Amino acid sequence: MRLLPIASIMVIAWLLMIAEVYAFFDLILNFAPPIHDIGSFTVLAILKVGLTLGLGVLWFLVMQGLAELYTASRLRSRTPTASS
Numbered sequence: 001m002r003l004l005p006i007a008s009i010m011v012i013a014w015l016l017m018i019a020e021v022y023a024f025f026d027l028i029l030n031f032a033p034p035i036h037d038i039g040s041f042t043v044l045a046i047l048k049v050g051l052t053l054g055l056g057v058l059w060f061l062v063m064q065g066l067a068e069l070y071t072a073s074r075l076r077s078r079t080p081t082a083s084s
Contacts (some may be wrong), residue, residue, distance in 0.1 A: 009066050020055045028052060
């Protein structure tokens with residue numbers, strides 16, 4: 001039972017990676033048809049880079065939140081109590 005929280009964090013990380021790979025290849029790369037205007041193409045490319053960075057930030061924030069939740073639960077369970 002002590003490994004269940006760590007294993008669940010790993011499973012959540014794996015599922016997030018699969019979801020973000022799907023979002024990247026299916027949604028972000030196919031965001032719009034090829035544009036022949038250089039200004040619109042540049043804006044679209046910057047938008048795609050921003051969305052990709054957003055996926056990375058989302059993954060990092062979720063993992064940080066899960067790690068903080070895990071450490072808080074471990075600290076709570078190991079708080080010493082008075083013996084008398």
